[in-house]
Amino acid sequence: MLLTIDCGNTNTVFSIWDGTAFLATWRTSTEWQRTADQYYVWLSTLMEFQKLDVEITDVIISSTVPRVVFNLRVLCDRYFNCRPYVVGKADCMLPAPPRVDEGTQIGPDRLVNTAGAYDRCGGDLIVVDFGTATTFDVVDTDGAYVGGVIAPGVNLSLEALHSAAAALPHVDITKPQAVVGTNTVACMQSGVFWGYVGLVREICARIKAERARDMRVISTGGLAPLFQQTEKLFDDFQDDLTMHGLTVIHRFNKENN
Numbered sequence: 001m002l003l004t005i006d007c008g009n010t011n012t013v014f015s016i017w018d019g020t021a022f023l024a025t026w027r028t029s030t031e032w033q034r035t036a037d038q039y040y041v042w043l044s045t046l047m048e049f050q051k052l053d054v055e056i057t058d059v060i061i062s063s064t065v066p067r068v069v070f071n072l073r074v075l076c077d078r079y080f081n082c083r084p085y086v087v088g089k090a091d092c093m094l095p096a097p098p099r100v101d102e103g104t105q106i107g108p109d110r111l112v113n114t115a116g117a118y119d120r121c122g123g124d125l126i127v128v129d130f131g132t133a134t135t136f137d138v139v140d141t142d143g144a145y146v147g148g149v150i151a152p153g154v155n156l157s158l159e160a161l162h163s164a165a166a167a168l169p170h171v172d173i174t175k176p177q178a179v180v181g182t183n184t185v186a187c188m189q190s191g192v193f194w195g196y197v198g199l200v201r202e203i204c205a206r207i208k209a210e211r212a213r214d215m216r217v218i219s220t221g222g223l224a225p226l227f228q229q230t231e232k233l234f235d236d237f238q239d240d241l242t243m244h245g246l247t248v249i250h251r252f253n254k255e256n257n
């Protein structure tokens with residue numbers, strides 16, 4: 001059984017893949033101080049709760065936070081008796097090597113999204129991931145990651161307003177009733193919501209123009225459906241895209257080793 005781990009800057013997601021389907025998915029906050037023993041107590045409790053009596057034999061990790069990888073490696077060694085594949089490390093191959101400036105450290109989540117989206121949809125894609133940051137990953141015809149765009153995340157933008165301006169409260173994102181807000185919260189939600197609709201539309205249009213071709217836009221991340229409500233910004237939404245990408249990269253390494 002394969003354990004897939006996606007560590008973002010905010011949340012870490014664990015899924016169990018039986019070769020055909022994900023049997024379970026659990027989410028925890030990302031904290032580099034969390035030890036292997038803590039991970040294991042948490043994981044085994046949830047597995048027991050869901051009556052999942054499976055043996056984990058393989059692990060693949062994508063981490064945008066380098067520090068958490070150490071304790072996850074200890075988890076694999078101590079409790080699963082295996083050596084994990086870590087996306088971005090030399091001993092973890094990618095189905096299609098990225099084409100970017102030399103020395104660039106591409107976020108592993110973006111490489112994983114690229115592999116997952118290409119596997120499901122073929123080439124010439126834009127993958128939009130609404131995580132801590134909002135990323136646009138451009139997938140070439142042959143499935144290679146060839147660059148993209150990094151914008152501040154939706155929640156990060158709202159947090160930035162709150163932390164920089166004394167009179168601006170903490171606000172959760174939602175689709176505002178109107179563009180013109182008649183109270184502080186509505187004004188902030190409008191700025192971020194409609195600002196993001198424009199940002200997504202403009203960036204996708206410019207990517208397609210720059211590459212002089214039509215491209216399918218695939219979205220992932222918890223907030224994507226909220227933005228799809230107003231107009232068709234994305235051709236498809238795939239909630240499990242990052243996890244799917246991890247299974248694709250894992251299979252590729254198994255088959256080519």
Ligand SMILES: Nc1ncnc2c1ncn2[C@@H]1O[C@H](COP(=O)(O)OP(=O)(O)OP(=O)(O)O)[C@@H](O)[C@H]1O
Pocket residue numbers: 007008009010011012130131132133172173174220221222223226
């Ligand atoms: N309607 C909503 N309003 C506010 N938050 C939402 C809504 N829908 C989903 N979310 C939250 O958005 C977040 C999206 O999760 P996702 O895994 O895409 O990114 P993340 O965990 O925030 O970032 P990262 O992967 O960079 O750690 C989750 O925390 C989820 O609870």
Ligand SMILES: CC(C)(CO)[C@@H](O)C(=O)NCCC(=O)O
Pocket residue numbers: 008009064105106107108109110131132133135150
């Ligand atoms: C942009 C984030 C933070 C999105 O999770 C992550 O992919 C990352 O840390 N990237 C490193 C830089 C890059 O992708 O070019």
Ligand SMILES: [K+]
Pocket residue numbers: 008109129130131221242
């Ligand atoms: K993510």
